[in-house]
Amino acid sequence: MPATDTPERILDAAERLFAERGVDGSSLRAVTRAAGVNLAAIHYHFGSKEALLGAVMARRIEPVNQARLKRLEELVGAAQGEAIPVEALLDAFLAPAMRLVTSGERGQLFAQMLSRAYWEAGEAFREAAMTQLREVAERFGPELARSLAPLPLEEVAVRFHYMTGVVLQELADPYRERRGPPFTVPEADPETRLERLVTFLAAGFRAPASSRSREEATS
Amino acid sequence: MPATDTPERILDAAERLFAERGVDGSSLRAVTRAAGVNLAAIHYHFGSKEALLGAVMARRIEPVNQARLKRLEELVGAAQGEAIPVEALLDAFLAPAMRLVTSGERGQLFAQMLSRAYWEAGEAFREAAMTQLREVAERFGPELARSLAPLPLEEVAVRFHYMTGVVLQELADPYRERRGPPFTVPEADPETRLERLVTFLAAGFRAPASSRSREEATS
DNA sequence: GTCTATAGCCGGATAGAC
C-alpha cells in the first residue's frame, strides 16, 4: 500500500495545476506527469477530464458546507426563536471556508481553483457548484432575511450575490503580495482576515435599502 | 473601405469568444472564423494571441478610466478642499464602468471577458490590467482614505480589494438569470444597479475598523 | 490496475505566393 493511492495522487496534482494554470490550461498529461502516474490512469479512475474536475471539487466542498450548516443550527438553537445577528450568521458562513483556505497550502490551492473554475469552466461545472451551495443558501437565506428585516428580499439576494464576489476575491486571489502600491493588501492572520470580512459585509448587509427599493418595504 | 476594417473585426470577434468561452478556450482559428478573416491576419495585425488579448483589453479600459478621472477631478474641484463623501467617490469610480456594461451587448461581453481573463490568463495580462488601473487607484485611494479618516490605510486597501470582487461579480457574472432560487438575482435597470452597488459598498467602507486594527488609529 | 502505443484531431506560428 503506497503512502497515497493513485486516485488521490491524481486529485492532488490536478488541484494544484488547475489552481496554478487554470483548467483549460492544464493538460491531463501535465497532471499525470505531476502525479507520477500513467496517462491512462486518469481515464481509468475518473473517466474524463470534466469528471476529474468534479471529483476535485467535491472532495473539499462537502466538509465546508457541513460545517456551515452545523454552525447555523447551533446559532438557531441558541437564539430560541429570536433573530440572529448578521455578524453571527456571516461568521457561521465564512469561518469554515476561511478555515479551509488558511489550513495549509492545499486549502489555498483549492480556493484558487474554485475561482478559476467559477469563471472559466463550462456550464456543467457551474451547475454542480450551485447544487452544492443550494442546500446551504436555502438555510442561510431566510435567517439572513429575518435578521435584516424589513430589508426587501430582493436586496438580500443582491447582497448575497455581492458577498460571493468578495469571498472569491479574498480567499482565492493569489496575487496579494506581488502587486505594488497602491494595490498592496497587507498580510494578516486568519482571525483578522475573517473579522475584516465580517465587518465589511455586515455593514453592507445592514445598509438601508437604496431609495429605488424603499417604496417596497420600510417600516 | 469596408464597414469595419480587419483589425476591428478581429477585436470584436475575439472579445465575444474570449467572453463566452475563455481565452484558453478560444482558438485563433475560431476567432478568425467568427471574424470572417484569414487565420494569418491575426499574426499580421497583432503578432500573437497574447498581444491580441492585450489589444482587446486596451480598447475599452482606457475610456472608462478617463471618465473616472474626469469625474473625480470635478468632485475635487467642487469640494474646495473638503473631504468628498464616500458615496460620491464610489459613484465616480463605478458609474463609468456600469455605463460601459449597460451600454449594449459589447460592453457586457467585455465585462465578462475581463473577469475571465482576470482569473484565467497569465501573469502578463494581470500586469497589464494593473498598470491600467494604477493611475486611477493612485488618485482615488488618497481621496477615499481622506473621506474615511481615521480608518487605517490598511483597512482602506483591504476594502478596495473587496470592492473589486463585488464589481467583477456584479458587472460580469453572466449567469444572473439562469440560476434558480435561492440564487435568483432580480433584473434591474442600470441606475438601480449602480445605486445598490454604491449603497452596499459605501456602508462597507464606512464600517468602523474591526477591533484588531483599532489600536492603530481611532479618534 | 498499470502500462505502451497510437488513433485522430487541433493548436499557434510562419513561409512565401499573390
Next chain:
DNA sequence: GTCTATCCGGCTATAGAC
C-alpha cells in the same frame, strides 16, 4: 494586406498487452 500550405507539436481518448 491577404491568402494557401504546412511545420511541428500537444491534446483527449482508447485499444490491447501484461
